[in-house]
Structures are given as structure tokens and as C-alpha cells.
Amino acid sequence: MRTIGGVALAIFDLDNTLIDRAAAFRRWAAAYVAERGLPPAETAWLERADGDGYTPRARLLAAIRERHGVHKTVEALRAELVANIEPDPRLPGLLDDLRSAGWRVAVATNGATAQQHAKLRHTGLAAHVDAVAVSEEVGADKPDLRMFTTAAERCGERLTGETWMVGDCPVRDIAGARSAGLRTIWLSRGRAWDPAQPPPDAVAGDITAAFPLIGAALGPVPR
Ligand SMILES: [Mg+2]
Incomplete structure (x- = not known):
């Protein structure tokens, strides 16, 4: 410079x-899928649903609820995503x-x-x-x-x-x-x-x- x-x-x-952020979401999605014993391909579905972070969180969580039957609050999702950021x-x-x-x-x-x-x-x-x-x-x-x-x-x-x-x-x-x-x-x-x-x-x-x-x-x- x-x-x-x-x-x-x-x-x-x-x-x-x-x-x-994309890597943090990928880590979060992989852990979410593994914890619930879901097929590994669901990680890619979650990434698409996330829209690189531009999908409103409430809409993302509604899609997750519909697809996996998992209820999660916006606050919980946000906290989990921050925890997955690697500085x-x-x-x-x-x-x-x-x-x-x-x-x-x-x-x-x-x-x-x-x-x-x-x-x-x-x-x-x-x-x-x-x-x-x-x-x-x-x-x-x-x-x-x-x-x-x-x-x-x-x-x-x-x-x-x-x-x-x-x-x-x-x-x-x-x-x-x-x-x-x-x-x-x-x-x-x-x-x-x-x-x-x-x-x-x-x-x-x-x-x-x-x-x-x-x-x-x-x-x-x-x-
Ligand atoms: Mg940006």
C-alpha cells in the first residue's frame, strides 16, 4: 500500500x-446435517437455501422447518453462525x-x-x-x-x-x-x-x- x-x-x-461467511455457513450446515443424521447432500441444500446470506433468516428457518421439521429461532441460528466463523x-x-x-x-x-x-x-x-x-x-x-x-x-x-x-x-x-x-x-x-x-x-x-x-x-x- x-x-x-x-x-x-x-x-x-x-x-x-x-x-x-460462506465457509462459516458451510461448517455450520455440515455440523447440523451430521447431528441429525441427515444425508450429506442436505449441506448443499442448506447452502442454496441460505442464498450466500441474503435469504431473510425467517424465510431460511421456515424452509428448514418445512424440510427437516427442525424449529430454530433466528437468535439461535445467528449465534451458531458466529461461533462457526474462523478468524x-x-x-x-x-x-x-x-x-x-x-x-x-x-x-x-x-x-x-x-x-x-x-x-x-x-x-x-x-x-x-x-x-x-x-x-x-x-x-x-x-x-x-x-x-x-x-x-x-x-x-x-x-x-x-x-x-x-x-x-x-x-x-x-x-x-x-x-x-x-x-x-x-x-x-x-x-x-x-x-x-x-x-x-x-x-x-x-x-x-x-x-x-x-x-x-x-x-x-x-x-x-
Ligand atoms: Mg459481502
């Missing part, structure tokens, strides 16, 4: 960016290095406030970022501009063309940040970028590969 004289701002998505041991150091180089670091995440903060505490990441904005308490979901401005304000900063957004969702993270005039790094997670959409400034295969790209010298922000 570039070392800078003043303060710059990097905003990170949380699910499937700073934490591997990436490299991240605290990478975030600290970024902050030592003069960057403020914010998290902007769509989701339930208590759940997203529980993830940050469980992984220890809460101590390595300057600010957190969760859509439930902000009152708007990414790609809404308010999520990005709130993250910046909580760092005592404003959004500029030197603000970077790192995230895995082409719409919520990348298109949203682009609309806000930010620089963007897309975590591809093995996916190809839709050529019909304006591309991100940079692409990283995983979160550790994103850090060296933050602050990379680039031309003017495309308008």
Missing part, C-alpha cells in the same frame, strides 16, 4: 470480505499496518446490528478498525450513499476520490461505492466480473491480496 502524508480512508465490507489470523496485522501507514479503517456492512458487531468481537477485528456502520442502525443498506458517508463520518473523515472501498458484492459494494465517487477493489471469490457493468479499479482473489492494492496510483476517478 502507498504510505501517505495525510489521512486517507479505507472502507471494508464485512461478510465474505473481512470474514469468510483469519493475518487480518489484524494487515489492518494495523494500514492504519500505521496513515489510513483510517471503517467497516460498512449490511445486516443486523447485534449480529454484525458479534462477528467483529468474535473475530477480534473490532479492535483493529476505527469505525463500524451497520445498515440496520444506519437505516439504509448499501448501495445507499448513507452507508458510505456514515462510515466516513465515524472516522472523522469525508468521502473523497481517495477513499477506497473493498467488498465482494458487485452491486452493494462496488457499484454503490462507485456512485459515491470512491475507488473500488472487488473480491472476486472465484467469480468473473460481469463485463456489462463498469469495472472496479482493482480485483483481488482474496482479502489478503486486496491490501497491497489499496491506495494504488491510478488515473482520475472515471465519471
Whole structure:
């Protein structure tokens, strides 16, 4: 990353960016299936039903109840999912290095406030970022501009063309940040970028590969 004289701002998505939520759900699903003696293929069904976390929890639990006869509360499911998140041991150091180089670091995440903060505490990441904005308490979901401005304000900063957004969702993270005039790094997670959409400034295969790209010298922000 570039070392800078003043303060710059990097905003990170949380699910499937700073934490591997998909892997946590897969671990949870495998344990759930094993505990109940269900066929192993039910793990794949659960992953499809989860919709990468975008299926509303109540709807997911209703589908599970219908298919397996298992009653579970949203709170219980959320707690079990957090317990299955395995922190990436490299991240605290990478975030600290970024902050030592003069960057403020914010998290902007769509989701339930208590759940997203529980993830940050469980992984220890809460101590390595300057600010957190969760859509439930902000009152708007990414790609809404308010999520990005709130993250910046909580760092005592404003959004500029030197603000970077790192995230895995082409719409919520990348298109949203682009609309806000930010620089963007897309975590591809093995996916190809839709050529019909304006591309991100940079692409990283995983979160550790994103850090060296933050602050990379680039031309003017495309308008
Ligand atoms: Mg995400």
C-alpha cells in the first residue's frame, strides 16, 4: 500500500470480505446435517437455501422447518453462525499496518446490528478498525450513499476520490461505492466480473491480496 502524508480512508465490507461467511455457513450446515443424521447432500441444500446470506433468516428457518421439521429461532441460528466463523489470523496485522501507514479503517456492512458487531468481537477485528456502520442502525443498506458517508463520518473523515472501498458484492459494494465517487477493489471469490457493468479499479482473489492494492496510483476517478 502507498504510505501517505495525510489521512486517507479505507472502507471494508464485512461478510465474505473481512470474514469468510460462506465457509462459516458451510461448517455450520455440515455440523447440523451430521447431528441429525441427515444425508450429506442436505449441506448443499442448506447452502442454496441460505442464498450466500441474503435469504431473510425467517424465510431460511421456515424452509428448514418445512424440510427437516427442525424449529430454530433466528437468535439461535445467528449465534451458531458466529461461533462457526474462523478468524483469519493475518487480518489484524494487515489492518494495523494500514492504519500505521496513515489510513483510517471503517467497516460498512449490511445486516443486523447485534449480529454484525458479534462477528467483529468474535473475530477480534473490532479492535483493529476505527469505525463500524451497520445498515440496520444506519437505516439504509448499501448501495445507499448513507452507508458510505456514515462510515466516513465515524472516522472523522469525508468521502473523497481517495477513499477506497473493498467488498465482494458487485452491486452493494462496488457499484454503490462507485456512485459515491470512491475507488473500488472487488473480491472476486472465484467469480468473473460481469463485463456489462463498469469495472472496479482493482480485483483481488482474496482479502489478503486486496491490501497491497489499496491506495494504488491510478488515473482520475472515471465519471
Ligand atoms: Mg459481502
